[in-house]
Amino acid sequence: MDFRQAVAKKVSELTELDLESVNRLIEIPPQEDMGDFAFPCFALAKTMRKAPNMIASDLASSDKLQESWLSKVEAKGPYLNFFVDRGAFANEIISDVLSKGTTYGQSEEGSGKTVIVEFSSPNIAKPFHVGHAFTTILGHSLSRIYEKLGYKVVRMNHLGDYGTQFGKLITAYRLWGDESALEKDPITELLRIYVKFHEEEKNDPELTTSARENFKKLEDGCEEEVALWQKFRDMSLVVFEQLYKRMGVTFDNYNGESYYAKMADQVVSMLKEKNLLVESEGAQVVDLEEYGVPPCIILKSDGTTIYGTRDIAAILYRDEKYHFDKNIYVVGIPQALHFKQVFSTLKKAGYECADKCEHVGFGLVKFQNMKFSTRDGNIVLLEDLLNESVAKTYELIKANAETRNSDMSDEELREIAEKVGLGAVVYTYVKAGRERDIVFSWDTMLDFEGDTAPYLIYTYARTRSILRKAKEQGFTPAASGSDLLNKLSGDEEFACVKTIADLPDAIKKAAASNEPFMVSRAVAQIARSFNRFYNNCSILGGDDAELKTARLSLCEAVCDAIETGTYLLGISVVEQM
RNA sequence: GUCCACGUAGCUCAGCAGGAUAGAGCGACCGCCUCCUAAGCGGUAGGCCGGAGGUUCGAAUCCCCUCGUGGACGCCA
Known part of the structure; x- marks a missing residue:
């Protein structure tokens, strides 16, 4: 039996208030000696046209409160305080735990429902620092919590494996890459050449051009560039997976941005079909004024897609594949606006799944007043x-x-x-x-x-x-x-x-x-x-x-x-x- | 400038779909190991809940204003 429910039921019988509203009113007294559950009588004062104190003491004297599971019910000021029978309570709770063991607290509220948890999502070729731990730990925990409640959980690691930085890495690797160093400690080596690239780029504009070309080749599927990218990705993943294994963190897939990039065109044509794309300063955007947020950029002025486009593609893909009841993003608070734009765009395009998406933001991990920054080197792995x-x-x-x-x-x-x-x-x-x-x-x-x-x-x-x-x-x-x-x-x-x-x-x-x-x-x-x-x-x-x-x-x-x-x-x- | 968070004990934080004397932990100070693991336990000190107003029988909690801090504000993610 549920003692709180039992108390609520009792009060409901005594007052003719419905069970639900009684349940809302019941509270836990602030002090131990005030009992275990309390019913504040203020709400009854108007209808009964009596002082709350009076109501409480009248109720307390009712002989309907004689129950084996209640040791005492007393009025204290405007509150009706319930003292449960300790022995009965202990027996109830402890018996429940002993019979369930570590399945204690499990429920069926999520049975038949699917929740997608996107978390961790580190960038390929970048060190995994204490800031990334936040999303990883939160997402891992949330996944287990949902599972405990009977949900089917799909853990997704939306890897940062796409973008212009891979053009830079390819250029840098060809110039300064050290194969053996890469084998030994991939992230360190990739970071080293990445940093070097940025230093050299200042005095050598040709590097920028080369990087851009390499990214273009990568996008176009040129064999050598794709092979290098694949190598960086695989090697980074090996390092990440060691860390995940150590922490007991698992994923159902590592579909990163590159995976959804392929579907971005469909998003563009879908939005175009629905006449939602408008031109603005050379870019194609979806106006979101009715949602109170700035427009969502879909195509940059050079005609290429942007991460928002890929996020939309990912949601549509997930909706089709998993029919999720909830799709949560464990991503830092600074991206709150971005997600609002993405979800609003889907909503405007008429997709119901937009309402099932939720951004679960979290705070910054920082050093005193400084933000962690890979570039400045003030990070802790x-x-x-x-x-x-x-x-x-x-x-x-x-x-x-x-x-x-x-x-x-x-x-x-x-x-x-x-x-x-x-x-x-x-x-x-x-x-x-x-x-x-x-x-x-x-x-x-x-x-x-x-x-x-x-x-x-x-x-x-x-x-x-x-x-x-x-x-x-x-x-x-x-x-x-x-x-x-x-x-x-x-x-x-x-x-x-x-x-x-x-x-x-x-x-x-x-x-x-x-x-x-x-x-x-x-x-x-x-x-x-x-x-x-x-x-x-x-x-x-x-x-x-x-x-x-x-x-x-x-x-x-x-x-x-x-x-x-x-x-x-x-x-x-x-x-x- | 606009928008969004946050401001509670020296520090880190709970509490906020309004309710009884605002709670923990750390740190400080004082105690407790002939007794089941002292990574523990007890006690003391420490608060105009950022400030002003409003709604209410009642505000840390809701509304308005203000100050302070942080963040976000289109072609990075």
Whole structure:
């Protein structure tokens, strides 16, 4: 049973307000001692022509509020406060988690629906820095969250593999390229010649011409140019895929811009047919005044297509192929206007799928006041950040292992360090609302205390450790549905159960708002409430064997909940650390 | 100039389809390991929720104005 629903139903019966509006009004009291659910009576004041305080106290005295699952209902000022029966509540929630394990929080709301998540989308031949991590981590997490809710998710990596810069790269490679360096470390080598190109270009206009010609050849499908481009693309992808594999990130396809470029002509003819193209300063654009946005450029004045055209082509392609119910773009906020233009253009052309597209923007990753810039060289590679984090974690757990006389092998220590170290980095990207900027600092990235992934993982590991010890001593958790679970009614136990109960709703909200931090916040609350319990009550130490098994069930449920939540964020837990 | 975000504790952030005494984490200070992992826990200090007005029984939350910061404003993506 759902306690909130039950309370709403009760209020609805007492007041003759419909269930839905009661549900909207019900809130969680700000203080623990005010109860678990509250119904504010202001809304009734007008119709009943009575003071809210009076209404609340009248309602509180109703004998219809005698229920086994309610321990107390009292009026406090204008509020009607409900206290659930702690034992019954704990039993309900913990039983649910124990029976579901890490499928806890799963739902069918997305069953039969397809959502496309476009994310990561790095540029070929460019280094993958901590800025790219934002879209990668967010998109990965959102994909898992949607899957949890039953959606079919298609992960798309819209690679930046098209454009004039490839003409430049081809020219540069032919002049200064080093084959062996390319084999060894492709991105570094490609970046080196790319930077050199820009330096030399200032004094040598012929380079510009050559680059333009090479891009033209590439577009026209000239064999040698295409082969080089393919080589740069393949080699870059190998590097990216190593990183993705390390982070557990997967994609259903890597159809980049070049893939959709082929379809751009169809977009042009479609828009032309519908008489939506108008000439403006030499370019062909779609006027979007009725949508309150500047025109969308479809053809540049030289007659070639632009990225907006390719984005439109991509949407039409995806609509046809996947019949998506949602098509989300995990791309930085600076591109908000661009997406508005693209979606509005489709809308104007009469495509319903335009309304199913959504830009999920996120803030900037920056150094104090500077923006990351490949050209200026003030970037931090994601790989370096991960390595630092893992290295620091390794030192910590190695020291811990020594003081605790643990028998973990060095290999095990490194495995744990990898998971915890990566988790720490991932968490810094999903701990706050996505539209917030992240000011990059080694100190915060490598801070493992407080609201961090290591804190969550640590809580999990410590709890697993208790469960292991209990097993050695012959104690096992009380089973789902056992009456013993009603014993979990102490203040700390109850508070912890409540945080676990909140997780499924947090997952739904995370999907609805495309905000993974709804999940990270919920998991952090579970960990915090459990640690409070852990510090106040001895789980294995007590004399009451029944209470002990009930508490072990709470441990088990906490582990399931943390593992569920961290998985959705793209963070792995470890059994000990 | 136009448009869009944001401005909450020293710092990083929650809270904002209006509601009870505005919450966390970090940092600071003070405590807690003969006891299940101290990457933990408790406590103290710290707020005219950028400013002014309006709507309302009630505003951090909604509206208007203002200041500040950041971003976007056609042939790059």
